[in-house]
Amino acid sequence: MTKSQSASGGVALWRQIADAIRLDIVGGKLANGDRLPTEALLAERFSANRHTVRRALAVLAEEGVVAAEQGRGTFVKSIRRLSYPIGKRTRFREGLRGQAGSLTSVSISDKIENATARVAEALGLKPGTKVVRTESMSVADGVPISRSTTWLPYRRFPDFAARIKEMQSTTMVFQSYEIADYSRASTRISARHADFEETRSLNLAPGAIVLVSEAVDIDLEGEPLSYALTRFPAERMELVV
Amino acid sequence: MTKSQSASGGVALWRQIADAIRLDIVGGKLANGDRLPTEALLAERFSANRHTVRRALAVLAEEGVVAAEQGRGTFVKSIRRLSYPIGKRTRFREGLRGQAGSLTSVSISDKIENATARVAEALGLKPGTKVVRTESMSVADGVPISRSTTWLPYRRFPDFAARIKEMQSTTMVFQSYEIADYSRASTRISARHADFEETRSLNLAPGAIVLVSEAVDIDLEGEPLSYALTRFPAERMELVV
Incomplete structure (x- = not known):
């Protein structure tokens, strides 16, 4: 098991990253249509490797919170509650x-x-x-x-x-x-x-x-x-x- | 890292066990003053080792949800919301x-x-x-x-x-x-x-x-x-x- 998957307080790092990005969206720091920072920048911000960041983004994509666009990056899709x-x-x-x-x-x-x-x-x-x-x-x-x-x-x-x-x-x-x-x-x-x-x-x-x-x-x-x-x-x- | 600490869906097993016991209390399956099943039984129920169960119980004790009594076992303390x-x-x-x-x-x-x-x-x-x-x-x-x-x-x-x-x-x-x-x-x-x-x-x-x-x-x-x-x-x- 790599460092990136280790549990801190029982919550895996990729989940913490997904939570933090979701909060930025819910809190209005990131708006519908905004491009997310690059994987490299997110990896730096969260002291994580890119594999872990990718896993967090995959979870958010599955939830319908973000969507990756081929060659353009990952974009915020509004969370419709x-x-x-x-x-x-x-x-x-x-x-x-x-x-x-x-x-x-x-x-x-x-x-x-x-x-x-x-x-x-x-x-x-x-x-x-x-x-x-x-x-x-x-x-x-x-x-x-x-x-x-x-x-x-x-x-x-x-x-x-x-x-x-x-x-x-x-x-x-x-x-x-x-x-x-x-x-x-x-x-x-x-x-x-x-x-x-x-x-x-x-x-x-x-x-x-x-x-x-x-x-x-x-x-x-x-x-x-x-x-x-x-x-x-x-x-x-x-x-x- | 032992199996007991591995993350399933990003949530460590000890946290899942703590959540499940808390749910039993909130849901009324376990009432205030009830004795929890033994560590051995809990380990069996959750397919976990006793170290992991102990960690879950320690978290619940810290939250004030259960209390261990020397030589008698672990007891439910009502969650006072x-x-x-x-x-x-x-x-x-x-x-x-x-x-x-x-x-x-x-x-x-x-x-x-x-x-x-x-x-x-x-x-x-x-x-x-x-x-x-x-x-x-x-x-x-x-x-x-x-x-x-x-x-x-x-x-x-x-x-x-x-x-x-x-x-x-x-x-x-x-x-x-x-x-x-x-x-x-x-x-x-x-x-x-x-x-x-x-x-x-x-x-x-x-x-x-x-x-x-x-x-x-x-x-x-x-x-x-x-x-x-x-x-x-x-x-x-x-x-x-």
């Missing part, structure tokens, strides 16, 4: 309208289980109460943009899983249960590294970051309808309050 | 009241500069207009919990920097400029790896994640007062909407 609005009235499809050509929801799996303390608390149930749990993700223009785990009271929504597969819209499923309207009671936002399953399902590079939103939706009477744990790839999404 | 509420009326000190014994704001530096396109747009100014820029951080019970860069129109707040150093409260400084009340116009939340300066000032391990909030506050007439870029260590803070 989708903005997902969070408010009293939070609707996934509405919130992203106009930001993506196609937006699809994919049901991955579902099961009926007993509520853990955390799920029970969020839904105002006793721990151990039967809940429906669904695993799903959403894809914008072919790119995964979220991965959700959602719990709902089984008693009220016994066949939620079948209906969401058919209708692919939470709002429509709630309407089918005669819930005219619903709103967001609370959203808790944190961030962490993606776990193995998320890395795979969201098609992320190892070490990628997810924004995690924990959301409770309630009906007009204030009754909790669902508790959803949604992971958004930080490189593709931002949340707007 | 502070919750910072974001809403129409967002006040730093009020929002964290009761969550920390002591809360201090530290002014790092300030300067007068010309607004970049981004700052100008946020503040409703022409690019190049003079703005005050302040660098600050806040510390809860001795631990850094945020690092902010704030821009304000120079014309309206010529000596903001001197006043914030003296009063240490944005609300009080605004009052001193006869701004009776102000509110949050928008907050944009994203996440990324901490850069070198943030790692140092926030006392983070390399590879740590920051939640980034971009916030615009306005006065009662809707006039933008400030644009703040705040970085919160994701391991210490969550945002609640």
